[in-house]
Amino acid sequence: MALMAANPTILLTNDDGINAPGLATLRTELTAFGDVTVVAPESNQSGVGRARSEAAVVRDHPWGYGLVGTPADCVAYALRGLDTDFDIVVSGVNSGPNAGNYVVGRSGTVGAGIEAAFLGTPALAVSAYHSTDFFLSPPAEYDFGRPARIAARLISRAVDVGVYDDVDLLNVNAPVDAPNPPVVLTEPYHDYGQDVERLEVADRDTTELGVDAGELGDDEHVVRLRDRTWPGVVGWENPFPPTDEHRSRYPVGTDRRAMVDAAVSVSPLSVQHASPDSAALAEVVETLDTE
Incomplete structure (x- = not known):
């Protein structure tokens, strides 16, 4: 991959919405060394992963465009619908962390980066957390400056040394x-x-779940499905406090251990769904009876 241009073209998006403070702070950092176009959802799209829409409304915005759709919609529109050759896609700064394999898969912030990678453009997703409060709620009360600066510095160095070759x-x-x-x-x-x-x-009374319980038949029932993505959490408490118990639970080198240590976690990801070698599966395929 060639070195990043002196004035790179940067697509900036997020999943918290175009008016989120994290996006505004990151835009300020990125415009210091690049030509930034914002294409971001008009409303909060947290937790949608890489979901795509069949159609989306696009509205002009002083920074670029607001889109009534998902973060992946924003990236697809920008990379294939705008007459701009973007050098990199940046997603964030998200209000709250995206760490752990399952959370990363559900994240709209990361989903935007995955969409970019499938379309052949390098990407970086950045999320913020507080080492004591953990979740940034409400976001307006927190300063996203440090995560934004770190992201900007990573972008420049990672591209210039060929990180995105691999x-x-x-x-x-x-x-x-x-x-x-x-x-x-x-x-x-x-x-x-x-x-x-x-x-x-x-x-x-399941209106909040999108179910009209009054229309249920005798052979139907309602279930509530709750993800346990943050272990042991009650409410908004910190799931990764800096304790010996949590340090022993999460191995060094994992993103969640990095948060226990109040560190910056940098995880390289691949969108290639590589096929692991399996001698057992090879035998099944070779001997499968299809009569």
Whole structure:
């Protein structure tokens, strides 16, 4: 890959919406060394992953365009619908971390980067967390400056030394409060669970779940599905406090351990769904009876 141009063309998007403070802060950092076009969702699209829409409304915005759709829609529109050859796609700064293998797969922030990589453009997704508060709520009360600066510096150096020759996407999680956080090369940690709760007849006021319980038949029931993406969390508490227990739970080199240590986690990702070698599967395929 060629070195980044002196004034690179940068596509900036996110999943928190075009008016999110993290995007505004990152735009300020990126415009210091590049030509930035914003194409971002008009409303919050957190947790949509790489979902795409069949059609989307696009509206002019002082920074570029607002799009009534998902982060992946924004990237697809910008890379194939605008007359601009973008050097890199940057997504963020997300309000809250995107760490752990399952969370990364659900993230709209990361989903934008994955869409970019499939379309042949290098990408970086950056998310912010607070080492004590963890979740940034409300976002307007936090300073996204450090994650934005870190992302800008990573972009420049990663492109210039050829990181994207081997990597499709960088997923970055950076603390907003640590004054001089270490930067750690990581991989997403596999840590996920699912709770399934059957709702009783007396609890069938399920409007919030998008279900009209009054129309249920005798052979139907409602279940509530809850992801357990942050282990042991009640409400908005920090799932990764800096304790010996949590340091022993998450191995060094994982993104979640980096957050326990209030570090910057940098995870290189690939969108190529590589096929692992499996002698057992090869035998099954070779001997499968299709009569």
